[in-house]
Amino acid sequence: MVTLRTIAERCGVDVSTVSKVIHGREIRVTEDTRQRIMTAAKELNYRPNALARSLRLRRSGAIVMAMRDTSNIVYPEIIEGAHAAAEKAGTCLFLMKYGSGETAGASLIALVQEGRVDGILWDDLPYKSFSQELLDAGVPFVCLNGYSDVEAQSVTLDDRQGFLKQANYLADLGHRKIGFIGVEPQSNISILCRETFLNTLRERGIAVSENHIWHCSFEGRDTESVARCLVSEQRPTAIATASILIAKRLCHNLHKVGVRVPEDISLIGYHDVPDAEWNEPSLTTVKMPSREQGATAVESLMDQIAGGRFQARIVDGKPEIIERESCIRAV
Amino acid sequence: MVTLRTIAERCGVDVSTVSKVIHGREIRVTEDTRQRIMTAAKELNYRPNALARSLRLRRSGAIVMAMRDTSNIVYPEIIEGAHAAAEKAGTCLFLMKYGSGETAGASLIALVQEGRVDGILWDDLPYKSFSQELLDAGVPFVCLNGYSDVEAQSVTLDDRQGFLKQANYLADLGHRKIGFIGVEPQSNISILCRETFLNTLRERGIAVSENHIWHCSFEGRDTESVARCLVSEQRPTAIATASILIAKRLCHNLHKVGVRVPEDISLIGYHDVPDAEWNEPSLTTVKMPSREQGATAVESLMDQIAGGRFQARIVDGKPEIIERESCIRAV
DNA sequence: TTGAAAGCGCTAACAC
DNA sequence: GTGTTAGCGCTTTCAA
Numbered sequence: 001m002v003t004l005r006t007i008a009e010r011c012g013v014d015v016s017t018v019s020k021v022i023h024g025r026e027i028r029v030t031e032d033t034r035q036r037i038m039t040a041a042k043e044l045n046y047r048p049n050a051l052a053r054s055l056r057l058r059r060s061g062a063i064v065m066a067m068r069d070t071s072n073i074v075y076p077e078i079i080e081g082a083h084a085a086a087e088k089a090g091t092c093l094f095l096m097k098y099g100s101g102e103t104a105g106a107s108l109i110a111l112v113q114e115g116r117v118d119g120i121l122w123d124d125l126p127y128k129s130f131s132q133e134l135l136d137a138g139v140p141f142v143c144l145n146g147y148s149d150v151e152a153q154s155v156t157l158d159d160r161q162g163f164l165k166q167a168n169y170l171a172d173l174g175h176r177k178i179g180f181i182g183v184e185p186q187s188n189i190s191i192l193c194r195e196t197f198l199n200t201l202r203e204r205g206i207a208v209s210e211n212h213i214w215h216c217s218f219e220g221r222d223t224e225s226v227a228r229c230l231v232s233e234q235r236p237t238a239i240a241t242a243s244i245l246i247a248k249r250l251c252h253n254l255h256k257v258g259v260r261v262p263e264d265i266s267l268i269g270y271h272d273v274p275d276a277e278w279n280e281p282s283l284t285t286v287k288m289p290s291r292e293q294g295a296t297a298v299e300s301l302m303d304q305i306a307g308g309r310f311q312a313r314i315v316d317g318k319p320e321i322i323e324r325e326s327c328i329r330a331v
Numbered sequence: 332m333v334t335l336r337t338i339a340e341r342c343g344v345d346v347s348t349v350s351k352v353i354h355g356r357e358i359r360v361t362e363d364t365r366q367r368i369m370t371a372a373k374e375l376n377y378r379p380n381a382l383a384r385s386l387r388l389r390r391s392g393a394i395v396m397a398m399r400d401t402s403n404i405v406y407p408e409i410i411e412g413a414h415a416a417a418e419k420a421g422t423c424l425f426l427m428k429y430g431s432g433e434t435a436g437a438s439l440i441a442l443v444q445e446g447r448v449d450g451i452l453w454d455d456l457p458y459k460s461f462s463q464e465l466l467d468a469g470v471p472f473v474c475l476n477g478y479s480d481v482e483a484q485s486v487t488l489d490d491r492q493g494f495l496k497q498a499n500y501l502a503d504l505g506h507r508k509i510g511f512i513g514v515e516p517q518s519n520i521s522i523l524c525r526e527t528f529l530n531t532l533r534e535r536g537i538a539v540s541e542n543h544i545w546h547c548s549f550e551g552r553d554t555e556s557v558a559r560c561l562v563s564e565q566r567p568t569a570i571a572t573a574s575i576l577i578a579k580r581l582c583h584n585l586h587k588v589g590v591r592v593p594e595d596i597s598l599i600g601y602h603d604v605p606d607a608e609w610n611e612p613s614l615t616t617v618k619m620p621s622r623e624q625g626a627t628a629v630e631s632l633m634d635q636i637a638g639g640r641f642q643a644r645i646v647d648g649k650p651e652i653i654e655r656e657s658c659i660r661a662v
Numbered sequence: 663t664t665g666a667a668a669g670c671g672c673t674a675a676c677a678c
Numbered sequence: 679g680t681g682t683t684a685g686c687g688c689t690t691t692c693a694a
Contacts, residue, residue, distance in 0.1 A: 003671055014681045019673060028679060050445035051386045052671035055686050060382070062447065064425070070410050071605075076402035083428050092447070094395070095426035097414050114381035115687095116393065116423070219605075252609045274550075278583045280611060334687055345665045350689060359663060383687035386670050446671095 002044045010044070011036045022048070054115060062092040063301055065121040066108055070097050072123075073245065073273050074290050078144065081294025082121065089302045091118075098126060105130045112139045119301045140304040142297045145189060146312060153304075155297040155313045157288045162319040163193045163240075166268055166286050167200035169321050170238045174330035175266065179212035179236040181226060181246050190215070193242055212236050220249030227253035235265060237330045244269030244276055244285050251279065251326065266327040281325035289317030333375045341375070342367045353379070385446060393423040394632055396452040397439055401428050403454075404576065404604050405621050409475065412625025413452065420633045422449070429457060436461045443470045449636045452628055471635040473628045476520060477643060484635075486628040486644045488619045493650040494524045494571075497599055497617050498531035500652050501569045505661035506597065510543035510567035512557060512577050521546070524573055543567050551580030558584035566596060568661045575600030575607055575616050582610065582657065597658040612656035620648030 004022075008015045013033060021029055021037045040046075054060040065082060067075060079095065086093035094117065098104040105126040111117050119140035125131075131153065134141045146154030170178055178201060182194045198208055214229075216222045220243065227250060229235070241247040247269030251261050261267050261281055269276065269285035276283040293315045304310050335346040335353075342349070344364060352360055352368045371377075385391040396413060398406060410426065417424035425448065429435040436457040442448050450471035456462075462484065465472045477485030501509055509532060513525045529539055545560075547553045551574065558581060560566070572578040578600030582592050592598050592612055600607065600616035607614040624646045635641050 001671095004673095005671080015671085016673075016682080017680055019671095020680090023673080030679065033679080047441055047444040049386070049671050050447050051382050051391065052446075052686090053673080055380070055382045055386055055670095055688090056672050056674090058686075069407075070426075071404075071407040073402075076400075079401050079428055083430075092442075093427070095401075095428065096424070097410055097426065099414075110378060111423075113378040115383075116381050249609055252611055255611055275606075278580055280583055280586055332687095335689095336687080346687085347666080347689075348664060350687095351664090354689080361663065364663085380687050383670090384689080386672090386686090387688045387690085389670075 002046050003049065004046075006044060007037060007040045007046060010040050013037070022046075023053075058115075059305075060115055060118050061090070062094055062117045063119045063121065063298070063305075064094045064096050064108075064111060064117045066096045066098050067122075068098060068100065068104075068124040068126070074271055074288075077290035078294035078297075081291035081296075082298045083294070085295035085298035089298065091298075091302065093298070100126065102127055105133060109134065109137050109139055113137070118305045121297055121301055140301060142301045142304070142310075144293065144297055153310050153312065155293060155300050155315060157290070157293055158314045158319065159189065159193050159288075160196050162270065162286050162288055163196040163242075164200050165319050165321060166240050166270065167197045168204075169286075170240060170266070170268065170327070171201060171204050171206060173238070173266070173327065175236075175238040176206055176330065177212075177236040177238075178206060178208055179214070179230075179239040180208060181214045181216055181223075181239060181241040181250065183215060183218045183242050183246075185215040190242065197240060212239075216241075216246050216250075218243045218245060220245040220247075223250040223253050226250060227257050227259065230254060230259055230265060231257050235259070238266035238268070238327065240268050240270075242270050244271050244273055244283060247283050247285065247326070248276070248279055251281075251283070262326050262328040266330075268327050272322055276322075277324065279326075284324045284327035285322050287320045287322050289315055289319070292317040333377050334380065335377075337375060338368060338371045338377060341371050344368065353377075389446075390636075391446055391449050392421070393425055393448045394450045394452065394629070394636075395425045395427050395439075395442060395448045397427045397429050398453075399429060399431065399435075399455040399457070405602050405619075408621035409625035409628075412622035412627075413629045414625070416626040416629035420629065422629075422633065424629070431457065433458055436464060440465065440468050440470055444468070450632045452632055471632060473632045473635070473641075475624065475628055484641050484643065486624060486631050486646060488621070488624055489645050489650065490520065490524050490619075491527050493601065493617050493619055494527040494573075495531050496650050496652060497571050497601065498528045499535075500617075501571060501597070501599065501658070502532060502535050502537060504569070504597070504658065506567075506569040507537055507661065508543075508567040508569075509537060509539055510545070510561075510570040511539060512545045512547055512554075512570060512572040512581065514546065514549045514573050514577075516546045521573065528571060543570075547572075547577050547581075549574045549576060551576040551578075554581040554584050557581060558588050558590065561585060561590055561596060562588050566590070569597035569599070569658065571599050571601075573601050575602050575604055575614060578614050578616065578657070579607070579610055582612075582614070593657050593659040597661075599658050603653055607653075608655065610657075615655045615658035616653050618651045618653050620646055620650070623648040 004015045004018045008018045123144040143154040146156035182190045214226045247267050269283050272285050272287040296315050335349045339346045339349045454475040474485040477487035513521045545557045578598050600614050603616050603618040627646050
């Protein structure tokens, strides 16, 4: 293993000098020694030991993004943005899967307390009030879902804007009988989204019947029963969903019960996936700036690690309607 | 921050004693001091500093699974298996996204050289001969794709068995005109899979026409042209694909050109995704033991880190045909 | 049974 | 400009 010492001996200087040359900010050395040290380092293929460095610096130079469900369709984009931002910040971005239950939260916190990483990025709650626990432990973190039950340290998408656009889009297409499928009815985010959607329509003079509001899992389970409700001729002419996966599975289940999309009913999703384009019919949806979210979250976390005060942020970048085949003008 | 020292002072003993009690294997301390130390540790909520520990032990207690494409559909299962195995082994499993190009490989290697992790799990090659470079650098690693161009240190699925089953399944259903869609035609894995498939059929007296062999990306791009070829009445009665995504998109594209699945043509995929069940029609496929692969890979990597010699392994666990709607008996 | 001492590889005052 | 020194928190002989 080649250490600072190896280089120092080879160049006949002290380790501290080598350290200064290699990592120091102020370079108070003769150009000559500098050169010799740098060449030696290169020749020996020197790799600073991150452990020793971190131990001394009391900073690991790494952060972690923790995920409960690694197959979550919005993660790849968030990760892409986060990865780019981490690279720019010169920090190492680890990803991690965590289980459920209290131990999951504890082991995440331990990661920081043990010094392995400097901060945590996370989305889904391992359990209620995890935010509070992180706060108490003094662990730098950013939540990617700002609607938890605790005072949020979050970098979130502008979902308000997203559902506003979604509602207006349907209204603009002339729909007047509109349905909505949200996710977990109790969660704050779900409530916000649903209310935004409904209020936007209300302001345009469109009332949504209580019978036309449903809730499914983000992944679109439980859409069969909704599909069954929609067989009736009393059905809405369009349905907005809080996730593209709901739209996708509902589409499938509607097909099964003989309701055609978009001829009989229009469908619009939320978030975008490559898949949506190949669906039959392809799915109209609201694309959210997830990549920016990932990048902003990392920047925010780095700020916090550097000692800055955290400020909840809504990601710049506008939601965008991706028009495909599943949504047509009301007849 | 609470360290060994904090506990030592509180208990009026030396740090080395505390260290021994908390981590040491041989417990050569009076039950009394042991108790006192453990209680103090618990009360103070002591967390050993992994950095210091690793520095001293020359082992980080962490491994990394590196992925090029975080949206790869087979990863979640592999990760699940790997995660469970890592937990069991008491090591920390990090995931990581890497870019393309030479720097990607170098930064992975650096991760180990810097001491952040003890070994690497990876699948897709950052670039050719990366395996060789890892070998040269003395970095413990396991490749999840044993068909790279270099002497493989791999834990692979039994793809031979998988494609054999796939071929036999179609033959058993009475199909005699069969097509095949592989992935990158040049890669060793692709060649092996294709050859296994074709040989299996040949042994049963079924020849596959050269015109009925195609290649697409794993994600199923470029299936339009295949679909166009299949409009002709000369088409095979069944097609096997080397990925479920190919099957899925081909299915979609066939629909577009008016070829019905499975009435006009049967389709079978490779690997399984939740999605496959909701496809229209749902997709028959070969499910591979990816979870076991992840677990085995981690175990193998841990062996290697502990100094064991590496031995290429094929994952136990049998491929399984998941029968759904896209494949029917030949008429 | 317990403690003293050395050192893992690195950094940062401070002295020369 | 460069070296000396003193740790970061931990483990592990070795001595008491």
